Amino acid sequence: MVPEIQENVSEFIIQGLSDIPELQLPLFVLFLIIYLFIITGNLIIFFIILFSSDLHTPMYKFLQNLSIIDISSTSNVLPALLHLLITKKNKITFFGCMAQMYFYLSLAGNEYFLLTAMSYDWYVAICDPLHYITRMSEKHCAWLISASYCAGVVGSVGHVVLISKLSYRNSHLIDHFFCVVIPLLKLSCSDTFNVEMLTYVIGTLFTFNSFLLTLISYIYIISTILKIQSTHGRQKAFSTCASHLTCVIILYMTLFCLYVCETTSYSLDRDKLFSSSVHCSGPSAKILLFTL
Template structure:
């Protein structure tokens, strides 16, 4: 059977949380509330940045893209999960499964590259403050954002093509709540050596290169902060990158646990747990982390709320 015919005939059953039949309704309610909070929180951040011209600086432009990403990659999985929990219809075709996996990888690659670019932005702001306006001009910032999205969406294409051409056995039960790489490869009857190799190459090209850029940026940042004589000055300088550093630690902690390990160590419970952290916790916390102690954003958001209330009253 050809891969083209298989994409129409193979139906995968997504197990979701079938081992918890008595919790299907509570899980649906919990995930729905979480998803709505993710949409609201990140939309609020995006709206405030777009509305206030004072926030049209590199840091906030990158943050607005991060909010778009958080909404996007969460929306590749949670709506389908909510549908499956509410209807108990848990089948997906091979084409739908590979498509979900592809876009999830694209958004994940975009986020990891964007976080590295944001780390470089913080490095320039702290270590090269006198040249910040020149090095992070609007033109440069726009070029960076466009490049991030283009590179991240092109990177997983070859990997997706390899997966879509695999043959799959009679066992079509995916022990996960979405079509992720490891559980999908577990069901293949084909030799997955090339796909596994592509996984590590993709991880090396995107993961290691961006990790090194982020690490080097923060090494210079820390050295610069330590050279500041006053404790107050060190605290104030560190606060400008504390939010980003927190997001970086959350992101790498979950993604490394998910993908940077041999497939022989695959564990459904392990993957479900860290996938939930990645898909739910990060986009839920990012708006809070970045805005909790951010006075310019708070002022902008209050103005936006005031305008919306005025329009509603009129």
């Protein structure tokens, strides 16, 4: 006798940020302001770099692509959150949930790889300035940008495929404000071992290696700066990469708190807090990077 095949859920219910009705409107106004600030700031960065020939250098090309990623990743999450806060319509289709999670993961991967490419750009500029033109040519810059996009796009496919095959028949309620990996794993009634193993593998191969390459670049950069005899020269050299270093520290510290700390003591409230900070502090840090 063939067992009956039960279909998976057709839609999920998004919990949101707060169940308190009085907080819905203030949260809507807050995130609307943040969203408009992020979009406006990144569009200004994009068009200034586009129309200024003096800024057509590898560093600003990387920053221009980071602006595109910021606009895309923010628009992937915040408009849906704003719609939920103002209309209280908190349902999302199964396909829509998987698509939102895929774009979130792939864009996050693109962002970290581009930041790693930027750290390499700073390394060459400070540690090997005589060969900067050949090592960071237009062709090499385009290759680094393309590789960053490809790594993020390909690296996210496995997560979405495995998570989409899990069973969610017991509950449809996602205790978060958008579709993301951990709440979906908590929601599933299936064995999530394969997804968790893939998360560790991807985290080791991509995220950790990205962080390691960035760290190594800055070890060489700081070592080279400290060898400069002139105090003014050291200050000038460090000021050129200080904003990028600040941006990297903010993003990796947020990533560490969001995912590494969850392995020991997972908290949905903390997860929501750090997830919202990723979408607010991350783009704001890149705007700061441009202005500095």
